[in-house]
Amino acid sequence: MEPRAVKSNLVLILDYGSQYTHLITRRIRSLSVFSLCISGTSSLKSITDLDPTVIILSGGPHSVHAANAPCFPTGFVEYVESKGVYVLGICYGLQLIVERLGGEVRVGEEQEYGRMEIEVEKSCGLFANKEVGARQVVWMSHGDEAKKLPDGFEVVARSQQGSVAALENRARRFYGLQYHPELMEAPGAWKIAWAVLRRKVIKLTAGRGHWLGSARALTILGKGPWAPAGLPPLPFFSP
Numbered sequence: 001m002e003p004r005a006v007k008s009n010l011v012l013i014l015d016y017g018s019q020y021t022h023l024i025t026r027r028i029r030s031l032s033v034f035s036l037c038i039s040g041t042s043s044l045k046s047i048t049d050l051d052p053t054v055i056i057l058s059g060g061p062h063s064v065h066a067a068n069a070p071c072f073p074t075g076f077v078e079y080v081e082s083k084g085v086y087v088l089g090i091c092y093g094l095q096l097i098v099e100r101l102g103g104e105v106r107v108g109e110e111q112e113y114g115r116m117e118i119e120v121e122k123s124c125g126l127f128a129n130k131e132v133g134a135r136q137v138v139w140m141s142h143g144d145e146a147k148k149l150p151d152g153f154e155v156v157a158r159s160q161q162g163s164v165a166a167l168e169n170r171a172r173r174f175y176g177l178q179y180h181p182e183l184m185e186a187p188g189a190w191k192i193a194w195a196v197l198r199r200k201v202i203k204l205t206a207g208r209g210h211w212l213g214s215a216r217a218l219t220i221l222g223k224g225p226w227a228p229a230g231l232p233p234l235p236f237f238s239p
């Protein structure tokens, strides 16, 4: 047990309603990294109090243009940038990043549901270990898509239909995947998608970040609204 390794490596998942959100939490824990899922509309204080290293914005059924589209709180972007927190948006999460940082999301001409091939356009950042032109089958589930990226962002992969499949702004530590890496049906999708967590973000060496039973994990799980009084904390997922 290395409580210090856990302390600086919380992956916080902001939930926007995807049926796969808790699977993201579980996948991260299976990497021996402490992850916690809270509502995507949580206050800034609830987020900053947890002091995450990485924040994952989940997928969700809404369109970012809908009247009540859920979003991260005011001050979120300033907070993550001032603290150097890495942000990874998945599907709706990617669309939130694009829309709220000055890009444009629109209803896609070709909606993408199910298996889809993507092609790497930039061999860096998310896909640092992949050749340009490398292809990968992934799982998509979206109707909207990123049409114009915010300044400083670049497309790093596209789907076979030409839509943005992955984007990043390495300087600002924002990353986005239009597909669902937490669904492992597509061979290899998981591995390449989490490269950012494994190699660049968490930087845990094998076994040293194991969070099970750590003081920080137990304190957080025991005190939050996710652990109702009288009930044991969230079940621990074993790898």
Ligand SMILES: NC(=O)CC[C@H](N)C(=O)O
Binding pocket: 018, 058, 059, 060, 061, 062, 063, 090, 091, 092, 093, 141, 142, 143, 144, 145
């Ligand atoms: N899976 C998702 O997160 C979907 C995002 C959005 N609702 C869309 O259809 O594009």
